[in-house]
Amino acid sequence: MSRLNYFVSWLFILFCWAGAFGQKREVVVTFDDLPTSYEYSLQAKQEITKKLLQSIKSNNIPAIGFVNESKLFVPGEIDGRTELLRMWLDAGLELGNHTFSHVNLEKIPIEAYEEDVIRGETVTRLLLNQKNMKLRYFRHPQLFTGLTVEYQNALAAFLKKRGYTVAPVTIDNVDYVFAYTYYKAKQRGDTKTMSLVGEAYIPYIEKMFEFFEQLSKDSFGYEIKQVLLLHANDLNADYLDKLAAMMKRRGYSFIALEEALKDKTYSLADAQMNRGVSWIHRWRKTKNLPAVAEPDEPEFIKKMFNDARQKSMSK
Numbered sequence: 325m326s327r328l329n330y331f332v333s334w335l336f337i338l339f340c341w342a343g344a345f346g347q348k349r350e351v352v353v354t355f356d357d358l359p360t361s362y363e364y365s366l367q368a369k370q371e372i373t374k375k376l377l378q379s380i381k382s383n384n385i386p387a388i389g390f391v392n393e394s395k396l397f398v399p400g401e402i403d404g405r406t407e408l409l410r411m412w413l414d415a416g417l418e419l420g421n422h423t424f425s426h427v428n429l430e431k432i433p434i435e436a437y438e439e440d441v442i443r444g445e446t447v448t449r450l451l452l453n454q455k456n457m458k459l460r461y462f463r464h465p466q467l468f469t470g471l472t473v474e475y476q477n478a479l480a481a482f483l484k485k486r487g488y489t490v491a492p493v494t495i496d497n498v499d500y501v502f503a504y505t506y507y508k509a510k511q512r513g514d515t516k517t518m519s520l521v522g523e524a525y526i527p528y529i530e531k532m533f534e535f536f537e538q539l540s541k542d543s544f545g546y547e548i549k550q551v552l553l554l555h556a557n558d559l560n561a562d563y564l565d566k567l568a569a570m571m572k573r574r575g576y577s578f579i580a581l582e583e584a585l586k587d588k589t590y591s592l593a594d595a596q597m598n599r600g601v602s603w604i605h606r607w608r609k610t611k612n613l614p615a616v617a618e619p620d621e622p623e624f625i626k627k628m629f630n631d632a633r634q635k636s637m638s639k
């Protein structure tokens with residue numbers, strides 16, 4: 325082999341290696357249930373918001389938060405809670421509507437759902453307007469888009485007419501199972517359980533990334549731009565830096581929702597599903613691909629979550 329051929333061969337190997345490992349991935353990080361999940365004190369809500377926003381800022385994440393305005397209306401705390409939303413906007417981030425009261429569409433007729441969407445716009449729109457921004461995104465509570473095709477079509481038409489773009493989720497997960505266990509442990513000062521939950525949380529979310537990356541390749545022939553669903557709570561405030569490091573290690577850069585929606589896969593129709601699931605499952609159904617089961621959370625987390633829930637119900 326001539327010296328030149330030898331050099332070219334090595335160059336080729338190096339090129340393949342860089343291609344395989346330097347994969348360019350993109351993700352939108354979204355937060356639901358603003359100002360925060362759970363019944364924290366106003367002071368705790370302020371701390372969670374501050375910490376979350378610090379981490380979002382230091383990792384350069386163009387995040388978006390979805391608001392349930394019903395959470396603002398607590399006597400004596402309306403201004404304080406509204407201020408938490410303003411903090412998101414002051415950090416240069418966007419807010420969207422997640423319905424007024426986190427409605428469950430299994431339980432109400434479409435007219436009531438639509439009313440709840442409209443009721444959920446008031447404060448958020450006012451705050452956005454003060455920043456010369458428009459209210460443009462909607463996220464379905466529990467990712468329920470309609471339990472019948474008729475309901476789903478009627479709701480989609482209503483949201484479109486109202487000027488909304490639906491914010492899909494591709495990397496769905498049960499962060500709330502970890503977060504609730506973490507929240508309950510924090511309430512009773514159980515730092516041992518808190519760190520157990522935190523340590524299991526990052527590998528679990530990484531497993532969900534692996535799963536949806538592969539499913540995306542299997543379904544569409546490439547890795548789509550992903551949309552991660554998280555909730556505004558203690559666990560994510562304490563662990564977002566570690567989550568961001570995990571995503572960066574996997575080759576992700578953080579993009580805005582608007583960017584992700586330009587990916588051609590997002591223009592596929594979202595098939596009607598009986599559960600709130602990732603849009604990747606919906607698009608697979610549209611393409612007549614079979615359903616695939618998702619990885620489970622660790623057994624001990626499931627058990628701690630169920631125990632904590634039972635305890636709070638028996639109180």
Ligand SMILES: [Zn+2]
Pocket residue numbers: 356357422426465466
């Ligand atoms: Zn929600």
